[in-house]
Amino acid sequence: MSDSREQILNRVRAALAPLLQRAPLPEWERELVDLRGTRNSTDLWALFAERLKAVNGTPLTTVAELVALLESNGWRHGYCDPALWPRLREAFSTAFTVETDFDRRRIDDYQFGITAATGAIAETGTVILSDRDTSRRLGALAPWVHIATVRRDQIFADLTAAVAALPVDPNVIWVTGPSKTADVEGILIEGVHGPGRQITLLMAG
């Protein structure tokens, strides 16, 4: 394989050799990518909630609301990050079955998954998950409903700020609303491979 490496790099060098000068790397101002009306916003949770709704996600501010929503839809079996469960459990009645371990062999059993977000992006209604902070990739992905918890101080105003603060983590994923497709005749359908419902729960401190 290392032969191919040399071959490719030699071809690249040969291709570039005739250039009298190479295109410089342009610098750019972050103002260029500011979305109109985003940065002046002071209440980032309010902006986040508005934008999350715009992509058919659901912002919630209390655990009671979450439990009511799950109950009214008959979603009683789920997974919860073991670190979060002690703070949430008392709001869940005994009608719920919540596992703090995710069994890969039974992915269809879990109707919802609760995991902690690393952050959020207000201007796009995005939650940020990472290997370090999110207990299980599958727990946030396989169930029909994903609930990400986030704190106010974790919310970035915009995409540029979130990129600038990308954590040192082998895997960071931004999730913006429910999984979706328009492959069949351009008709929007939600819940393709990932969750059909994307909920963000605001947590205090």
Added chain:
Amino acid sequence: MARQLIDQFAAKVPADKRAAVYLGTKTTHEKRTQMLLDQFADPDRLRQLAGEIKQHVLENLDTYLPQVEAKLTANGARVHWAATGEEACATVLQIMQARGATKMVKAKTMVSEEIGLAGYLEKHGIEALETDLGEFIVQIDHDHPSHLVRPIIHKNRREIAQSFEREGLGVYNDDPATITRRARQYLRHKYMAADVGLTGANFVSAESGRLLVVTNEGNSRFSLAAPRCHIALVGIEKLVPRDRDLGLFLNLLARSATAQSLTVYTEFISGPKLPTQPDGPEEMHVIFVDNHRTEVLASDCREILRCIRCGACLNVCPVYRQVSGHAYRSVYPGPLGAVLSPLLAGGHFADQADLPKASSLCGACQEVCPVNIPIPDLLLRLRDKAKREHATLAAAGTPPMGAWAILASQPVVWKAALAVGQIMDYLPLGLIPVPALRAWTARRTLPGWRGGEFRKWLKNRNKS
């Protein structure tokens, strides 16, 4: 006079398909334009800047490629190099065989289409399943994608429902929601059973070695959550200099492709999973693929390597809207494909030399391109190349120029023709029994003959 292949194909596209492609592309294009104008103060500057950054990367690949290799290696990924498509396929196979792996789930990657990976693996006894809904349908139908972003823009729900029924995915039902649910149910167990998840990369940051992969459906995420090994196939042109630049390109990509602010899943991957994370790949391989890209880099069309495969030029193109993707006889359709496909064909350039002629050179493609590729110029350069290399395919449909050549190169003949041309003023053109000509002249009158005026003017000018 033989018609161009693309015209021959276009003539066979059924009216309902043509209408569906037209509507789908037009709607996306209009939404995209509105969104960029509404949201950014200077969206045109953004496109130019993104183009400048990509051009810089291309012209400095000799620095950036070793840099990204070092980063990825330090992050715990294994880096491979594939000079050709066959070598890339063989490398994937070797990685799988070394693990004793027989099952792969594939996210959408254009480069895997380009090198025919799925077919190659199947021949070697490996199940390589497409997971993007559109690509999955293309695969079960043994069809080809017809759009960069919407692979089955050419299919309707009834055809899809029939395919599902044939494949044993439930009785006939053409409700798009039902189709999607059935695919969901079928594929989620395939992810769990697969040993390897294969993705492409939309961008790779040379600064950190982060691969950026975007999808709306979540199939790439599932391919990186269940399997234990990740293979990424990446064209050598996919680099951007810094993490910061990823932000710029993210702002442009989804808006240009689907008129979204961001795709639903935007994943930054720099290595195998953390040891504390129970899900995801313990092993990560990145294969950098050349497959004629260095030839393009050496050519006068290197700007096409800036392309981020957003599909905006397809959506706006008056030719693509009429002929749709299969007419381009290659993996990359539309204005992008008309430039890239003949170039990537290497020694088979002549087989696709007609594609650069499938354009009215209206310039709309460059105007929408998020990396500002001068596609019309590149099309002209390739037309010139086709002419110089006597590519016969490209000559089809061109009116014979022999008579014109005699006329234009011999002054005596030319003068005689000018004199004779005066007759045009006295001919009753409307009576000529050619329907097209009649339709034309019924509403229009020809201006009076002015042949020879220029010569007269020039003569007088020289006197004074």
